[in-house]
Structures are given as structure tokens and as C-alpha cells.
Amino acid sequence: MTVALSSSEIADRLKNQFPEAITETKKECLIIKGDFLLDIASFLKNTPDLEFNYLSYITCVDYKDYFELVYQLVSTKHNHSLVLKTQCRQPEEPIVDSMVDLWKGADFQEREIYDLMGITFKGHPNLKRIFLWDGFQGHPLRKDNSNDTEN
Amino acid sequence: MEVESKYIYPNLELDRDEGEVIKALQEKSQKIIPDPDAWLSEELNRNVLLTTVDGILNWSRRSSLWTVICFPACCAFEFIGAASPRFDIARFGMEIIRASPRQADLMITAGTLTWKMAPQVKRIYEQMAEPKWVIAMGACAISGGLFNDSYSVVPGYNHIIPVDVYIPGCPPRPESLLYGIEKLRGKIRKRSTIKEDK
């Protein structure tokens, strides 16, 4: 069984290095500030006994007043997992750091989120629409985008 | 081996052009294109006389319907199922699936059509040489089906190209595909090539 690591334990370890990074620790997830995302991710990836070398998925949820990005990290060596979340509270121009340098698997998923949710990923090498065509108005998965705006 | 840039050809301009084509097509195709062969149902009024030449031409056309590849989604597997040993569409001489639209007669539109795909389908249809027919296979091809209310789905192929035969089902079974093809043959049988002056 993949062990879901307790987020408070991880939070304790992170506190030494990134004292201001952690917003909240829930039972199943760890919510961090967007500014520290890349640093914490690379810490989680490179620390020997954590070694989250596999990024299972990235997704984004629109909570109307903020966007929440969800990263599920897995270690294929130690067989444990962690859900990392970050909240993006700039509804006009949401920007988050890109994870492509750490995990290549983030490439298409970030493009997908950019396409459907309209979140810009800083440092992504090829950030453009992936599913919809160039010139499509709006981002369909946002809650303010009702289902039948387009025809 | 290290590739220098992420993508040698980012092709941003190409993307933009394609986006414009899609947009133009979307605006243009809000109405359903009527079936050009609708007059066939009122056959008696027109009093069609078929000549022997017509008979031979129609025989040859309905006996060798070559399909073009246009299989976007789920229904494709029921088409392949129809071509597989069990249903064996080859009995009717239809196992030749031409990948090049120039040499094909029949387009079986098996699957959901999105606006991004629409210009390609239209182009394939236009590349096909006359005479050509279209079968809309499955609910998505007829009306958008389950995805009718989506932001990216074309509600039916008949917004883009004229359709001759509709086969309902999600997906239609191979038997119903064969029945639909049989209907199309009936339609071809009534066609008059000689009289049709356009």
C-alpha cells in the first residue's frame, strides 16, 4: 500500500528550512504559499528519505475567490505519497511557478491547466493552449464560465 | 544527446492561423446543411427514369464503396468491428479503407466532432472526388449526443458537411452500420448521373 505521509510530520521538517511557507496542515494535505512552491518541491524531491520522484498528477480547483492547485507526489522508492496544495489568490492574473524543471510529467498537465483554468505557469518552456484552439475566448473550467457561453 | 531549445519550431503563427480558421468556420456553420439528395424521397413527383448507363454506373458505385479514414472517437471501434472477421464488411467490397480522400467514395463519420477538428473534416470532405457520400454514425455525429451542451463540440456533422444517412446509437452496433450502408446503397440506386446537370 502506498503510505500517505502525515502532512504534519512533513510540515515539521519543512519548518526548519522554510519557516514562513506553510499556510495550513490538514489531515490529508499540506497547503503552502505559492512563493515557496518550487523550493519546497525540490526539497521534497531531493531529500534522501522523502524522494518524491514521481509527480502523479496536478490539478486545479476554482473556489471562486481563489484557485487551489493540487499536486500529488509519490515516491516509487519508498512507496509513500503526499498531497501538496497551494492557493493562488490573484483572481485577475493567477501565476504559479512551473514544475517542469523538476518533473517533466508536469509539462502537458500544466498546459492543460493553463488552457482550461487560465493559470499562468512561470518558467514553462512551451506554455500555450493544448486542448482548445488559439483564439478561444475564456477558460471553460472556471466557475464563472457557464456551460453554454459558446453556442 | 541534448536538444538545444525545447522546440525547434514553436510554430506559434501556424497555431494562430489555425485558430482563425476554426473561428471563421464556427461562425459560418451555425445552420444545418440540408441533405442534397432530399428529393429522392419524393421520387414519384420527379418521375425519375434511369437509363442503362445509369444502372451500370450506380451498380458499380454501390458495389465498391471505399471508405475514407475519418474516425475521431468511440464509434470507430464499431466500424473496425464491422470490418473485423465477425461482421466482415469486406463481403460488400468495402474493406479497402483509403487513407487518401482523393480515392474514397464514402465518409463514415464515426465519432464526436469538435470545433478544432471541424476544418479538417470539411477539408477531407472537399478533397474527396465526386460522387461522394457521408454516413453520420452515432449520436455524436448526428447531434452531438451526450456532449451536445459542451463548449467545444459541433452539434452534428450536418453543420459542416451534408450528410446522406444517419445511423443512431451510441455507438451503433455493426449490424446497424451495415443496415445504414444498405440504406445508402438504396439511395445510390436511385441516382441519375446522366440527367443530373448542375
Add this chain to the structure above:
Amino acid sequence: MTLKTEPFVINLGPVHPSTHGVFRLRATLDGEVVMDIEPIIGYLHRGIEKIAEGRNYKQDIPLTDRLDYVASMSNNLPYVMAVEKLAEIAVPERAEYIRIIMAEMQRIASHLLAVGSLANDLGTFFTPFQYMFREREKIVDLFEMVCGQRLLYNYMRFGGVSHDIPDEFIPALCKLVSTMPGFIDEYDQLLAENEILLARLKGVGILPKELAINSSVSGPMLRASGVEWDIRKVDSYSVYDRFNFDIPTEVIGDCYDRYRVRIQEMRQSVRILEQAIEQLPPGEVLAKVSPRLKPPVGEAYAHIEAPKGELGFYLVSDNSEKPYRLHIRAPSLINLTALREMVIGWKLADAIVIFGSIDICLGEVDR
């Protein structure tokens, strides 16, 4: 004197005989050698995630069928698992077994198709494909017996499956299970002892282990690269822990290894099926669940080992009848990430084969 040469861009797809749907590959070629590719997808983007938000939980089950339309049963499973996790619904034991029987049959069907179309990409003029389809039809018959559909089954429900299997199902399945290993061996022999096939597959499109993990590749592709990672074992769900089976892995991670992993996985699936038939308990198949299900506020992620890789559903509920957010972790899409690294430097013909060996389904890539 040197001739002036320049690379040229060629579009493979979206309508192409061997792109398995409407995938498009914008390839830059230097003669026959692929210098660069850019996968362009979205030609089948139907917005399933958005549509799902507008329908209630039960109405979303048919939508999941249409993701990976060659493996519909496997798509139902993680969705109902996610909802069950969210609403804390217990599943009767018999239903769990039936689900596993369906998922494993679906795995065989999907891998048959993957191997067949890989051979097709190699240019065998449909013959292996037709043989694989013959076997697939047998499995499809069984599915039809259970739920009346040939392709998109819509069989699983929250708390079980929609109805019990008919009486004649188990004997038919036993017959399938007893004959299938022979067919698999036969096909394996016919394909893998062909010199041209070996020359075309061996050493082509190598995906190194590190890159495979880093690119979040999953399923047979990951295992072909030498990572023993199968959700059925490492994060066992349903009642998989009661079965005895191996995870086939290979070492190099070339196209041939991916082919081998699929062939061996079919054998393992047959093994699981044999055990599941033996252990199948009597009893109910559907727990009592309100048709207007309102799960409590929260989120859940359930994943399974689908034929193509790790298929997961991330579900957010706001205690209404409709899901607040449904995200699908589509293995086909993420497996494509590594395509570019694998293809560059190979010939055009190899690019097609490498792409075929990934075995994607466009319904799942684009959603």
C-alpha cells in the same frame, strides 16, 4: 559543392491511418530522420470535466465510459471508487469480485488491441489486427451478456454494479479463460519470432528508467522501463490483495519491451480471472445508495491500474447533487510527455511505431 538542404515540417494527422484517432504530430524531418516533433492534441476535447460539473453523480458514469473507449469498464471503476470514498459507501464482496473480473477482462481486450494496432503500425496489413479482434469479440460478447452494450458499458454503480451477472456468464468466462492462454502464446509466437518485427522493435524508442519516472509515465510503459510499479500491488484497491499474480517488468524500455510487457500482462490477467472465478462469493451486488446522492463536503482521489496506466479521478464535493470539480488523471495524456524524447533522432517509420507502442486512446488524452 554542397547541396542546400533544409528540414521540412510535415503534419502526421489528425486524420492519419496510424494515429489511433485524431492525434496530430507536427514533425520536422531531415530527409527521413525526425529532428523534432510537437504533439498537437485536443481534436477530441469534449469538455467532459466541465459537463460532469453540470450533471449529478450518477449521470456522470456514462461520461467516464467515453474517456478510454476501448476500456470502458476500467474507466467506470475509479470513478465509482472515488464517489464511494467520498460518500463512504461499502461495496458488497460479490460486487468487488465482479468488478475485478470485468476490469481484468477489459485489460486483456485493451492489450489485444494495443498489440494488434502496434503490428498494424509496423505495416502488417491488418492480419494480426484481425486476429486480435477475433479474440476481442469473444470478450465483448461476455460484456454484452452482462450489460447489453458492446463498447460503452455503463455497468458499475456506487456501491456495486448495476445488476448481477447472468447464470451463463461464468461457464462462458471459464471457457474463455481456458482457451485464452493458448491464443496468447500463439500470437506471441507468430509476432515475436518474426525477424523483421524484431528488427523494427528492438532497441527502438528507448525510454530510460529515470526519464520514465520523471515524466510521470505509468502503466506498461513504466514497467517496460524497469520500474516495478503497479497500482494493483503498490496501492492495492478492491480485493486485489487476495489474488496471486506477478508484475511483469522488462529492462531496457524499448518498443519490444513494451510489447512484451503487454503480452505478459494478459497472461497475468488470465491468472487473476481464474482465481476470481474460484473465489466468487454469492450475495448482493448493489448496496443501497440514494439515487440523489449528496456526498459530504470534501475531496477524494481514487486510482486504479487501467490498461493504459494509472487512471485516477480527483473529486471535490460541496454537498450538492453535482460534483463541484472532477479531474481525471488520464494516463494516455501523461504518457505522451515522454514521446518527444523517445522519437527524436529516429526515422519517420520509427516515430509511428514508437507512438503506437505507447498505446494511447484519444478519448482519454483529450477528454
Add this chain to the structure above:
Amino acid sequence: MQTSVTSFNPTFAFNTLPPDWPGNFWLHWLVFTIILIAFIIVSVIMFIWFERRLIGRFQIRLGPNRVGPFGLFQAIADVIKILTKEDIVPQKADKVVFWLAPLVALVPVLMVFAVVPLQSGAMLVDLNIGILYVVALSSIVSIGIFMAGWGSNNKYSIIGAMRDVAQLISYEIPLVLSIVGVVLLTGSLSLTEIVGAQNIPFILLQPIGFFVFFIGSLAEINRCPFDLVEAESEIIAGYNIEFSGSKFATFFLAEYSEAVLLSALTATLFLGGWSGPLLPPILWLLIKMFAVFAIIIWIRSTLPRFRIDQMMAFAWKFLLPLALINLLLTSLQIVFWPEASSWIIVLLSFAILVALILVWSKSFKPGGNKVGI
């Protein structure tokens, strides 16, 4: 050899009309050309039907059987349909080349049939350099294919056309060298004499030659596993991608006429041509042609396709040495051991063929690795 070269002149060829044929040369020419073209077209239609039915059987299905008895009229329906379809010329195509290409591909094939003996003396002209004529003309088809690829102004078709030229250049050499073995045994370039010389079919005396010739000619007519020219899974339809209507029909005809030609040539060179007991000679030839074509279909429905570099490697590293060794062995036998009993030769040649193929297949690596960019 020397006599046939020095005595070559057209009148010699024209004078080879059998004495019992009526009329003068030109009447013979006219009648026979019509018969020959009819023969080609009928056999092409039969070949198409045969191929589709047989492939159906290989793929555990029935194949066309609804149009006419046993689906016999299927190919006829196809032909009428293709001929009456719209003929599209792409706007940016090179019009002249596009128009000429199908003809350039078809005419040489038809011309080659002039020297193929359908039975004793039943041929348009009995050229004493028949083999040379066949080899020379059959290569011209590639020019037609290249013209089609270039004239279409399509990227897929130009890739297909390039592949065809590369393929032709590589496979022509082993092909010709394998024919030389037959010519050495016969001592003549005339196809009639080659048939006449086969007391036992040359496939027994020249197994290596047959092997190389058969594979080489598969490549020459772009049949599987060398169908890279129209590789459907890679370049869609290759050179004929933009052709429709009657032009496509012409290409189709050219392609299958080549197949008929190859079957006829293989039958003539290695299987004893029209000679055989009991049945009439033309029937023997047809039986042999269909047998050869059945093997081609079998290969087509079974084998995957080569990659371009593997295909070239196969020609230069595998077939060419085999052809050279065959040539050497045949010459040695003719020079030093002309009185040898043919059955000993048969046994020896087969032993050598098996040994060579074993050795070669172990050492030959089709190779072709990733290219650094």
C-alpha cells in the same frame, strides 16, 4: 553469347514469326498487341479478385463475395467506379508532370510484355536480348512514380517517391546479377530459349538465384515487405496520394500489371514457363503465375514492413553478396564441371543455399540506430 550479340539486328527479331502464323508482321503485331493488352487487363482483374479473396482467407474472413458469383465482378465494379470518378488535379501541382506520370508508369510495363512468351512462339517479338529489354524497361516505371511524387506537390508523395528511387537503385543490382546466373546456364538472353533450356526448372538448379530474384522483384514492384513507397501507416498512400479518377486507375493498373509481369517472369525464368505435361501451355503459365502471386499475397498478409535503412542494408549487405556468390558458383560449374549430372547440382545448390542463408542471417544485422541531431 558472342553470336547473339553480334547477330542482333531488328530484322532478325522480326523474322522470328513462326511459319504457321498467318499474315505479315504488322497484322501479327496488331492482333497480338490487342490480345496481349486484353490478357493483361483480364489477368489484372483476376489478380485483384484473387488477392482480395486470398487476403480475406488469411485474415479469417471471407473477402468480397456479394458482387457477382464469388465476388468475381468486384474488381470490374471497382474499375468502372474509379474511371467515372471526378478527376482532380491539385491547384499547385505540376500539371504536365502530373498528367504524364501515370502513363510513364504504365506504358513500360505493357511494353515489357512484348517479349514474355505466353507459349511456344506466342509472343509479340522474340528478341534475342529479351532479358536485357525486360530489365531496362521495367526500371522506367520508377521514373513515372517519381514524376507522380514530384508533380503532386505533396510532402507525403515526395517522401514516397524518394524512397522508390532509393529502393530501385539498390535492388536492381542483385536482381540483374541473379538473372545472369540463368543466362549463363542457358547461354542466351532470349526468353524463349530460356524456357526451352529448362529440362528441369531453374529454381532447382539456381535456388540462390531464385531467392535473390524473387526478393529483388518484390522490392521492384513495391510489394510487402518493401512497400515503403506507399506505406499506408507512415506516408498514407505515398506517391499516388493526390491521384483520383482515371489517373489513379492507371496507377492501379500499372501496379498490378507489374505484379502480373513479375509473376510471369518468375514463372518463365525459374519455373519452366509454359512448359508442362497434359494441360495446354498457356494454362500452365497461368497456374504458375497464380502460384507465384499467391506467395506474394502470403508475404503481404504476414510480414511487417522494413524501415528504409534496413531495406537498403538488406539489399547491399545481404542480397548482393548472395547474388555474387551465386554468379561465381554458376560460372565455376559451367567452366570446370559442365558435364555434371543435374541432380548432383540440385543437391549441391540447395545445400549451399541453406548454408549461406544460415551464415548470413546470423552475421547480418539490419541495424540502423538513432541519429544524433
